[in-house]
Amino acid sequence: MLVCLAEHFQTMLKTKLNVLTLRKEPLPTVIFHEPEAIELCTTTPLMKTRTHTGCKVTYLGKVSTTGMQFLSGCTEKPVIELWKKHTLTREDVYPANALLEIRPFQVWLHHLDLKGEATVHMDTFQVARIAYCTADHNVSPNIFAWVYREINDDLSYQMDCHAVECESKLEAKKLAHAMMEAFKKTFHSMKSDGRIHRNSSSEEVSHEFESDDG
Secondary structure (H helix, E strand, O other), X not given: OHHHHHHHHHHHHHHHHHHHHHHHOHHHHHHHHHHHHHHHHHHOXXXXXXXXXXXXXXXXXXXEEOOOOOOOOOOHHXXXXXXXXXXXXXXXXXXXXXXXXXXXXXXXXXXXXXXXXXXXXXXXXXXXXXXXXXXXXXXXXXXXXXXXXXXXXXXXXXXXXXXXXXXXXXXXXXXXXXXXXXXXHHHHHHHHOOOOOOOOOHHHHHHHOOOOOO
């Protein structure tokens, strides 16, 4: 009788140990792998490169210009100056070094690295300070330029002509049209806010903008 009770007790003990073993075996696997899965989910999106919409261009630079009346052809001289400086240093195939993104109230010029990816360096232009833009230049039909009122630290200002070389004449014209649309939206917003006299019209203020339809 004692032998039977001892065998029964051993059988029950083994069964309980097996149950405890079975319950314990999956735990190290779950505890070990779960934090890794969480870590991958949180860090992977941060490694993705931010993408930007816009037109890839070669930024030619800027040069100061004089005058307050900006009529057709006013950017020809500064563009020629920028073009000459550019052609002296350019190679046979000059890669795009910037991405021009025209938005309703701002123009963003993202500078690209050697791999053609956008860097953290970006120039911002307020559409309301753009006095003139055009895609019509004799030196090259692929150039798009705009005159920007730059405000200095002492609150004085200067007019700078910025220029970019596009991949084609069509791309340059598209930028001119996009700038015109951005200007119209900015104008209507400023007019509704009372920052522009309500008797003014977008046609009157935008006569300085040149967008050659060719």
